[in-house]
Amino acid sequence: DIQMTQSPSTLSASVGDRITITCRASQSISDWLAWYQQKPGKAPRLLIYKASSLQTGVPSRFSGSGSGTEFTLTITSLQPDDFATYSCQHYYTYSPTFGQGTRLEIK
Amino acid sequence: EVQLVESGGGLVQPGGSLRLSCAVSGLTVSSNFMTWVRQAPGKGLESVSVIHSGGGTSYADSVKGRFTISRDNSKNMVYLQMNSLRAEDTAVYYCTRGIAVAGPFDYWGQGTLVTVSS
Numbered sequence: 001d002i003q004m005t006q007s008p009s010t011l012s013a014s015v016g017d018r019i020t021i022t023c024r025a026s027q028s029i030s031d032w033l034a035w036y037q038q039k040p041g042k043a044p045r046l047l048i049y050k051a052s053s054l055q056t057g058v059p060s061r062f063s064g065s066g067s068g069t070e071f072t073l074t075i076t077s078l079q080p081d082d083f084a085t086y087s088c089q090h091y092y093t094y095s096p097t098f099g100q101g102t103r104l105e106i107k
Numbered sequence: 108e109v110q111l112v113e114s115g116g117g118l119v120q121p122g123g124s125l126r127l128s129c130a131v132s133g134l135t136v137s138s139n140f141m142t143w144v145r146q147a148p149g150k151g152l153e154s155v156s157v158i159h160s161g162g163g164t165s166y167a168d169s170v171k172g173r174f175t176i177s178r179d180n181s182k183n184m185v186y187l188q189m190n191s192l193r194a195e196d197t198a199v200y201y202c203t204r205g206i207a208v209a210g211p212f213d214y215w216g217q218g219t220l221v222t223v224s225s
Contacts, residue, residue, distance in 0.1 A: 034211035036152075043201055043215035044152065055213065087152060091210035094165055098152040 002026050002090055006099035012107040017078045021102045023071045023088035031067045032092040038101075039084045047086075048073065080106075109133035109214045111202045116219030123192050127219060129185040129202030134214070137180040140205035142212060143187045145198035145221075155200070156187060159208055170196075192223045 003026040013019050023033065031051035036044035046055045048064035051071055061076045075082055083106050088099040115127040127143070142157040156166045156176040164176050175188040185202055199220050203212035 036212075043218055044212075045215075046211055046213045049206065049211045049213075089152070089210055089212075091205075091207060094209050095167070096154045096209040098154075100151045 001095050001097050002029060002093065004088055004090055004097050004099040006086075006088060006102045008102060009100070010103045010105060012105050013078055014107045015078055015080055018074065018076045019078060019104065021073045021086055021104075023066075023073070023099050025069045025071075025090055025092075028068045029090045029092035032090055033064075033066070033071050034089045034091065035062075035064055035073045036087045036089065037082075037084050038087065044087065075104075078104075109204070111204070111214055111216035113200065113202050113216040113219040116200065116221045118222045118224065119192055120225050121193060121223055123223070124188070124190045125192065125221060127187040127189065127200055127202075127221070129187075129216060131183050131185065131202075131204075134204060135180075136178050136183050136185055140208050141176075141178065141185045142203045142205050142210070143176065143185075144201045144203050144212065144215075145196075146201070146218075147195070147198040150198075153198075154210070157205065157208060158185065189221070192221075194223050197221060197223045 005024045033051045035048040038044040052064045085101045085103045087101045110132045112130045143155045158176045173191045178185045199218040201218045202216040204214040
C-alpha cells in the first residue's frame with residue numbers, strides 16, 4: 001500500500017495566521033489526493049480533491065497544491081472555526097490510504 | 108439533501124459478530140461507490156470496504172475474509188457484516204459515498220462505535 005505521511009503532527013497558530021500542512025506519498029500518486037477536515041466527535045469533511053480543486057461550499061481561504069509525491073494544504077487568514085484535524089488521502093489505487101492527521105490548535 | 112445514517116454498533120466480545128447498517132437518502136446506493144471507513148480511537152482513518160455501483164466488492168487486507176459488505180437496493184441501504192472480531196477492530200465506523208471507487212469521499216454518516224472487548 002502507498003503510505004501517506006503528514007507533517008507536522010501538531011501545529012499551533014493564531015487567528016489570522018497563514019498555515020501550511022504537508023503530505024508526502026511513498027510513491028507518485030499524480031494528483032489523486034484529497035484533504036479532509038475533522039472536528040472532535042464529528043465525521044470528516046471533504047475540503048479539496050484532485051490536489052487543488054475546492055469542494056463546493058468550502059471557503060476560498062483553503063487551497064491545495066502539489067503533484068507526484070509532495071502536496072500541501074494552505075489556509076490563509078485562519079478563522080476560529082478552522083481549528084481541527086486535517087488529513088490527506090490518496091485515491092491513486094483501489095487501496096486508498098490516509099495520512100495520520102495534523103492537529104491544528106490555537107496558540 | 109443527502110443523508111447517511113449508520114446503526115448497529117456496540118460492545119462485542121472478541122471472536123463475535125456484528126452487522127452495521129447504513130440508511131441512505133438523497134442518492135441511490137446502486138448507482139454509487141459506497142465505502143465503510145473506520146477510525147480507531149486517537150488514530151487515523153482507514154478505508155475498510157467498498158461496494159461498487161456494479162456490485163463488485165473489495166476489502167482492506169486487515170479485514171479480508173472476516174468482513175462482508177452488501178447492499179439492499181430496494182431499501183437503499185448498505186451493510187457491513189463483521190465476523191471474528193478482534194480488539195484492533197475497535198473503531199468508529201463511517202458509511203461514505205465515494206466520488207470514484209477509491210474516493211474521495213464527499214458524503215459521510217455520523218459514525219457508529221464498535222468496541223471489541225471482553
